[in-house]
Amino acid sequence: MYSEIHLPKGFKCAGIAAGIKPASVKDMALILSERPAASAGVFTTNQVCAAPVKVCRAHLAHGVARAIVMNSGIANACTGSEGMVAAKDMAAEAAKVISCEPQEIFVCSTGKIGPQLPLDKIIQGIGTLFESASIGNVQNTAEAMMTTDTRPKVSVAEIVIEDKPVKIVGFAKGAGMIEPNMATMLSYITTDAAVEQHALQAALKKSVDGSFNRISIDGDQSTNDTVLALANGAAENRLLDENSPEWNVFFQALEKVCFELAMMIVHDGEGADKFVTVKVTGAASNDDAELAARAVANSMLNKTAWAGTYPDWGRIMDSVGYSKAQVVEERVDIFYDDTQAVAGGCQSGVAQEDLIKVVSQSDFAINIDLHLGGGEAVVYTCNCTEEYVRINY
Template sequence: MFSEIHLPKGFKCAGISAGIKPTGVKDMALILSDEPACAAGVFTTNQVCAAPVKVCREHLKYGVARAIVMNSGIANACTGAEGIVAAKDMAAEAARLIGCAPQEIFVCSTGKIGPQLPLDKIEAGIAKLFDAALIENVQETAEAMMTTDTRPKVSVAEIEIEGRPVKIVGFAKGAGMIEPNMATMLSYITTDAAVERSALQSALKRAVDQSFNRISIDGDQSTNDTVLALANGAAETRPLNEASHDWCVFEQALGQVCFELAMMIVHDGEGADKFVTVRVAGAASAEDAEWAARAVANSMLNKTAWAGTYPDWGRIMDAIGYSKAKVVEEKVDIFYDDTQAVAGGCRSGVAQEDLIKVVSQTDFAININLRIGEGEAVVYTCNCTEEYVRINY
């Protein structure tokens, strides 16, 4: 699928089977920069966070990265001091092979919470990853990141900075336990642009807020959420910052890659077969609009109604009503795509068959107007089917 995608200049990657998962299934990945890269990161806000998240936060203070090493199958979360040691050992082993400081290595894990990492397999896997690292290994790397994902996720943007070609390539994994702030998702963004550290961090945070922090599959927030961006400057342009002539071009491309990856995650939601966009307008504030949109998107009653092609607008009214948003019942309008179901807080009189026709689609929108102010927000979500239960019990 991604065999024709190549990484930005100066990057290599690999995905291999280290034996953490059943035999033959890829479960470790590496992203390697030939030269020290400027690093930025955004992490879970869960108060219970995994050992690799804690280690990555510390390493981000160093500001420079040579590699990202990750494993799937075991999350290394709720593993105490032993888990911290394991995460640090992953970084130290990769640093030893590269010949750099351990702080230049970011480590990530995803999978089951609780078990300790099998360090013998991890360390053997790291050596194998370095042997396999090539610019062409995009497909294998994306596959190695997967847990309950049904397909790998990669996005590419190609732009010009100072007349020179610059590439951004992003990877992501995630299909369940998805609700901002981020989720049981990992994403790695690589670029051969040169970017000042503070500018890269700010741009990544803005991109995440408009992409990964706008999606919800099941309303569950994970312990391992991590988005990392590495900019190694191999395109030989001057370092970008917010005052640079081409800054808007770069930031737009970064946002595009993050958004495309986020949409791939929702489309691959565990057991989901419908993609639903929830838009709220006319709220008292943007914050109110977001509260209302999230309430609708996270409601299991709504998700199961969508799964059953049942346009129960009452459940939507209920959700916005219990959200933290200011709501005046008599002003609320609700549309399924362009078909109005609710006018002034009451049934619009539209035929039920017309609403069923909308909800029967694999991609539709719930458009809500609170008619109070100018606040707007959008959240991207999916339905919840019996298959979600089968995957997670």
Template sequence: MYSEIHMPKGFKCAGVSAGIKPSGVKDMALILSEFPATSAGVFTTNQVCAAPVKVCRAHLQHGIARAIVMNSGIANACTGAEGIVAAKDMAAEAAKVIGCEPQEIFVCSTGKIGPQLPLGKIIPGIQTLFDSALGENVNDCAHAMMTTDTRPKVSVAELQIEGKPVKIVGFAKGAGMIEPNMATMLSYITTDAAVEQHALQAALKRAVDQSFNRISIDGDQSTNDTVLALANGASDTRPLNETSHDWGAFEQAMEKVCFELAMMIVHDGEGADKFVTVGVRGAASAADAELAARAVANSMLNKTAWAGTYPDWGRIMDSIGYSKAKVVEERVDIFYDDTQAVAAGCRSAVAQEDLIKVVSQTDFAININLHLGEGEAVVYTCNCTEEYVRINY
């Protein structure tokens, strides 16, 4: 699917089967920079976080990275001291193979919470990954990241910095347990631009806030969520920072890649067949708008109504009301796309059939105006069908 995509200069990637999953499915991935790369990261805010998240947070303080090694199938979460040792062993083995310091390796895991990592499979898998990374294997890398995903997720942006070509390539996995702030998702952003570490961290955080932190599939926040960015400078440009002439173009390109990956995650939501944009405006503040939008997006009553092509605006009113946002019932307007269902807090004169036409689409919007101020927010979500239950049973 992504066989025609080439990595930014100085980056290689690979995906292999290490036997963590059955039937030869690819379950380990590698992203390797031939040169020391500036690093940035954003992680789950869950108080229960996996061993690799703890190790990555520590390694991020080093500021320089050479590789990301990850496994799918087992999350290495809630695994105690043994899990920390296993995550550190993954980093140490990768560092030994590449010839760098362990703190220059990021390690990530995704999958079932509880079991210990099978290091007897993972350690040999690391060597196989580095052997495979002699070529570019974007498709294999993207597939190896997947758990309940139905398809791999890769995004590309190209731009000019100082008149020289620069590329950004991003990977992501995620389909379930998706709720801001981030979710059961991993994402890796690579670029051959040179970027100062503090600027890269700031740009990544802003991009994540407008993308991965604006999506919700099932309202469940995970233990392993990680977004990492590596900038290796192989394009031979001067290091960018927020005062650079080309900074705006670089930041826009990073936001584009993160946003496209986030939308791919929602479109691949577990058991979902409808993509829903929830927009709130006229709130007392941007924070209130976000509270209201998240409440609508996370409501299982709303998600199941959308699955059944049932335009139950009463459920939307209800979720707005308990959202903690300031709401004056008599001022609320609700639209399904451009079709008004609620005017001044009460049912509009629209025919039910017109609303059904909207929610029968595979892509539609719920637009809400609270008429209380200038606050606005958008959250991207999906419906919830019986298939979600089957996947998670």
């Protein structure tokens, strides 16, 4: 699927089966920059966060990175001091192999909360990853990141800065625990652009807010959320910052990659077969609009109704009402795509068959107008089927 994609200049990657998961399933990945790269990161806001997140936050202060090493299958979360030692040992071993400082290594884990990492397998896997890394090993790397994902997720943007070709390649994994503020989701963005570190951090944060922080699968927030960006300057453009003439070209490409990866996550939601866009307009503020949109998107009553092709607009009204957004019931309009179900807080009189036709689609929108102001927000979500229960029980 991604076998023809190459990383930006100066990057290599690899994905292997290290024995953390059974049956020779790929479970470790490496992304390596051949030169020091400016680094940026955004992490979970969960008060319970995994050891690798704590290590990454500390290493981000260094501002420069050489590699990301990750494992899937075990989250290394809620593992106490032993888990912290394991996360630091992952970084130290990768640094030794690459010949850099441990602070230049980011470590990530995803999978089951609680078990300790099999450090012997991790250490051996790091050496194997380094030996097999190449600029074109994108498919294996993306596969090694997966847990309950049904397919790997990669996005590419190619732009021109100062007549020099610049490339951005992003990876992501995630299918459940996707709300709010990212979720059981890892994403790695690589670019050969030369970007000032603080500008890269600000750009990544803004891009995440418009993409990974706009999605919801099941309303659960993870302990391991991590988005990392590395910019190694191999394209040899002049150092970019927010004041550079071509900054917007770079930033829009970064936004595109993050948004595409976020949409791939929603389309691959655990057990989901419908992609639903929830848009709220006319709110008293943008914050109110987001409260209302998230309430609708996270409601299991709504998600199961969509799974059953049951257009129960009453559940949507209920969600908006308890969202803590300012709501005047008599002003609320609700549309399924362009078909109006609610007018002024009451049933519009539209035929039920017309609404069923909309929710029978694999991709549709719930559009809500509160008629109270100029606030608006969008959340991208999915339905919830029986398969979600089977995956998670």
